Amino acid sequence: MNIFNQFKEELNLLLQELSTQSILPDDLDARNITVEPPRDEKHGDIATNAALVLSKQARMKPRDLAECLVGPLTALEHVESVEIAGPGFINLRLSPNYLVAIVLDAIADPNGEYGSSNIGDGEKINVEYVSANPTGPMHVGHCRGAVFGDALASLLAKVGYAVTREYYINDAGAQIDVLARSAYLRYREALGEEVGDIPEGLYPGEYLVSVGEKLARLYGDKWLKAPEAEWLTVIRDFAAAEMMDMIRDDLASLGISFDLFYSEKTLHDSGRIADALAQLDAKGLIYEGVLEPPKGKLPDDWEARPQTLFKSTQFGDDVDRAVKKSDGSWTYFAADVAYHLDKYQRGFSRMVDVWGADHGGYIKRVQAAVTALTDGEGDLDVKLCQLVRLFRNGEPVRMSKRAGNFVTLRDVVDEVGKDVVRFIMLSRKNDATLDFDFSKVTEQSKDNPVFYVQYAHARICSVRDKAAEQLPEIDETDEEDIDLSLIQDPAEIRLIKTLANWPRIIESAAMAHEPHRVAFYLYDLASDFHALWNKGNDNPELRFIIDNNVALTRARLVMILAVRWVIASGLEILGVEPAEAM
RNA sequence: GCGCCCGUAGCUCAGCUGGAUAGAGCAACUGACUUCUAAUCAGUAGGUCGAGGGUUCGAAUCCUUCCGGGCGCGCCA
Numbered sequence: 001m002n003i004f005n006q007f008k009e010e011l012n013l014l015l016q017e018l019s020t021q022s023i024l025p026d027d028l029d030a031r032n033i034t035v036e037p038p039r040d041e042k043h044g045d046i047a048t049n050a051a052l053v054l055s056k057q058a059r060m061k062p063r064d065l066a067e068c069l070v071g072p073l074t075a076l077e078h079v080e081s082v083e084i085a086g087p088g089f090i091n092l093r094l095s096p097n098y099l100v101a102i103v104l105d106a107i108a109d110p111n112g113e114y115g116s117s118n119i120g121d122g123e124k125i126n127v128e129y130v131s132a133n134p135t136g137p138m139h140v141g142h143c144r145g146a147v148f149g150d151a152l153a154s155l156l157a158k159v160g161y162a163v164t165r166e167y168y169i170n171d172a173g174a175q176i177d178v179l180a181r182s183a184y185l186r187y188r189e190a191l192g193e194e195v196g197d198i199p200e201g202l203y204p205g206e207y208l209v210s211v212g213e214k215l216a217r218l219y220g221d222k223w224l225k226a227p228e229a230e231w232l233t234v235i236r237d238f239a240a241a242e243m244m245d246m247i248r249d250d251l252a253s254l255g256i257s258f259d260l261f262y263s264e265k266t267l268h269d270s271g272r273i274a275d276a277l278a279q280l281d282a283k284g285l286i287y288e289g290v291l292e293p294p295k296g297k298l299p300d301d302w303e304a305r306p307q308t309l310f311k312s313t314q315f316g317d318d319v320d321r322a323v324k325k326s327d328g329s330w331t332y333f334a335a336d337v338a339y340h341l342d343k344y345q346r347g348f349s350r351m352v353d354v355w356g357a358d359h360g361g362y363i364k365r366v367q368a369a370v371t372a373l374t375d376g377e378g379d380l381d382v383k384l385c386q387l388v389r390l391f392r393n394g395e396p397v398r399m400s401k402r403a404g405n406f407v408t409l410r411d412v413v414d415e416v417g418k419d420v421v422r423f424i425m426l427s428r429k430n431d432a433t434l435d436f437d438f439s440k441v442t443e444q445s446k447d448n449p450v451f452y453v454q455y456a457h458a459r460i461c462s463v464r465d466k467a468a469e470q471l472p473e474i475d476e477t478d479e480e481d482i483d484l485s486l487i488q489d490p491a492e493i494r495l496i497k498t499l500a501n502w503p504r505i506i507e508s509a510a511m512a513h514e515p516h517r518v519a520f521y522l523y524d525l526a527s528d529f530h531a532l533w534n535k536g537n538d539n540p541e542l543r544f545i546i547d548n549n550v551a552l553t554r555a556r557l558v559m560i561l562a563v564r565w566v567i568a569s570g571l572e573i574l575g576v577e578p579a580e581a582m
Numbered sequence: 583g584c585g586c587c588c589g590u591a592g593c594u595c596a597g598c599u600g601g602a603u604a605g606a607g608c609a610a611c612u613g614a615c616u617u618c619u620a621a622u623c624a625g626u627a628g629g630u631c632g633a634g635g636g637u638u639c640g641a642a643u644c645c646u647u648c649c650g651g652g653c654g655c656g657c658c659a
Contacts, residue, residue: 032600040602049601052639062639086602087639133659173659264659291656295583307656318585318655325657332659360586361654384587386652428595431587433652435594444621447608455621463618470618501598508598520596524606534623538614545618582621 001106001114002503003099007046007092008035014072015050023068024058037501044083044091045099045497051088062088096493097485100559103500104484107562113158115502115569119511120161124347127153129354130251131168134243135179136205138250138409141356144434145385146409147425147575149354150256151515152383154573159510164348165258168339171240172264173332178202179243180236184223186212187235191221211242253413254421255575267338273330276338276373277323285311285372291319310337315368333362337369344370344378352513357384357431383513385430391437416442419576423450426519426574444582449523453567454579456526459533460564461580467545467557474550474557486555489542491535495528495563502566506573515574522570529563 011033018024033054038047051066058065066084073082073090078098083091107114129149132142150165157163170176182203189195190212198204215223215235223231244261251257267273280286290304308324310333323334343351351370355362363382370378390397390407399406413421420441427449428434446452467474487496502521509517536543544556568578 034598034601036598036601038602039597039605043602047602052601055639089602170659175659294655302656305656309656320656322657327657329657331657333657356653357587358653359659363586384653386587432595433588446622449607451621452607455619459619459622466618504598512599517596517598520606521598523596527606530622531624533618534614534620537617537620537623540617543618582619 001102001109001112002117002507003094003102003500004035004037004046004504007048008033010076011035011048011050011069011073014069015054017072018068024054028054028057030054036504037497038089038091041494043085043089044081044093046092046094048090048092049088051084051090055088066090096488099500100487100493100496101484103496104487104558104562107499107565108558113569114566115506116158116160117503117507118160119507120156120159122160122162123350124164125156125161125350125352126164126166126343126346126348127156127352127354128166128168128343129153130247130256131170132247133170133173133175134240134247135175136203136243137207137246140388140390140407140409140412140436143254143409143412143421144388144425144430145354145356146251146254146256147422148383148385148430148515149352150254151422151426151518151574152352152354152513154575155506155510155515155518158506158573161350161510164260166260166262166343167258169240169244169261169263169265170332172268172335176236176240177232179239180232181228183208183211183215183239183242184228184231184235187215187219188212188224190216191224207246208239211239214238214242250409253410253418255418262339262342264335264339267335267342268330272342273334273338276341277330277334279341279373280310280337280369283372285314286323287311289320291322310365310369310372312365312368312372315371317364317368321365333365333369336366337373340366340370340378340380341373344374349374349378351378351380353380353382355382355384357386360384381513383430386433388425388434388436391435391440393439394437397438412436419454420450422575423453423519426516429514429516449519450576451582452530453522453526453571455582456529457564457567457571457578458580458582460529460560460567463544463560464557464564467553470545470547471550471553474554482554482558483551484555484558486552487559489532489535491528491532491542492556492559495525495532495559498525498528499562499566502570518570518573522567522574525563525566525570529560 012030015024015028015030019026019028033048033050035046035048038044051062051069055062055065063084066088069090070082070084073079073092078095079092080095081093085091106112127149130142130146132138153163153165178201185195185198185202186208215238223235277286287309288306289309290306291309293302307322309320310323312321313319321333322331325331340351366382367380370380397407415438424436424441425434441448441450444451505517505521509515544553544560546552571578
């Protein structure tokens, strides 16, 4: 249920009617018409720009066209008044009783999840996120993309997409050999060898110690004197699997799980990369060539060199891209081409990748590959997550990878909790940097949005319990008998209007791939609720529980329980548990 | 040099894919606690939406040129 969509349908019917009466032309393009809540309450409950958008097509002045619509709109049920404003906006005012009833009934409806919709129409969509190299534990930098991707996936599911959450394991590159060598060193250490400082170029982290110990238990001294060629593959696979276990645990601490972990290595082993590149070749998009040197500062070792290139420029990229290294192996990009083709072949025309902002330069080439391989059928949206800057009491937290004192995802979750991390990570647009202050995010004040929203939820639970205690007869009221027309105060109506907006928020957030809008909405909803609560402090008649008035109390409980429901529903999308008490 | 992202109140940020007089929070000032949790609320003040030009009924939003900041820029992942 979405009252704005509902009125848009009514409006479309009216427009058709005007077409048959030849007041409007037959083939109207109504796509740009919006039916939405006006920014200013004085403009009523629902506003439409229909007359402005259609005036050119209708060859009428906007206000004249609007005049034609006023009559039929006024005749609609529950419409209290219709006004033409400004250049030709049409503002509708609904009867307050109707507005209250339709919103609260929709939220209470056990057969429909208020806010859910089916604009996705069951279409498959693949959301790929995190995809951290399996070479160590996850650090805070991964955190944001992890939460963002997870919440986006939930959001898309909420609007009717068939979502697959996917993690691409980069287990094929040189860094995985480094992991193997690092683990091998720890293996020797576990067998009693003195290894001293970890050499430059290997991973020094303590987390590999237990991997070395496990290897020692598994293989004894079998690899101790063996050349690298003999142990590399075995230890590499073992260590990578160990790292993935660790990463899965880290993700679980954030409440994140995936439908599929996809290994880059399998792309190489199965010949899928060669297949994908052959497809591009068949389309005439692969050639041997020499790239222009980049303008400006040249890399020190730059030299003209023939390469196997993909004509990504044909699809909007800035330069053509190499798919083979000089040793004949595939580039990372080649694997990614095959990976995205594979997603498409698995039925995902729609794909979303969540990357760190430092990968921005990579977007065009992958999109070019998707367009080329799917003849434009596939759609890849890439969402970049900007940096998270850590602070403690306003002071930046210094991190250096070399010193090994970088903050891990687990450190953060252990200190402030999953819910705080998740909410804060979504409290900014993905492409804006985010400041995360350990002291601020655990503060219990409205400066902290997590707390503020949780507090509203907890307060409602508190009222609910209090009401059951104070007015036991309340439960005897039949659901049908609740008189919602008792909800009349302007602050109450404002709250109802905010609730009415929830389906629009979900829908627009999902279409824009912007889960942060949900977090901002919840803050606004909590704010409306807190405002109403405090009006009850000033004016006891506006409290939710009115001792001698069961009917009114009942109606108000329905209202605030609706708020509670929407908050819980929104938090669920964000992956945050609502608090019953604080 | 080129590409992408960003620039909105003193600070941190929203702004519903082009709508009406640009909104919150923090900080500042004024006020509300024998309460359904004051962990909150109400009010005041604060703006050339980086700058110029363009598109149109209408621009913070789209196009263009500058200015300033971030990221990236032939085989890394």
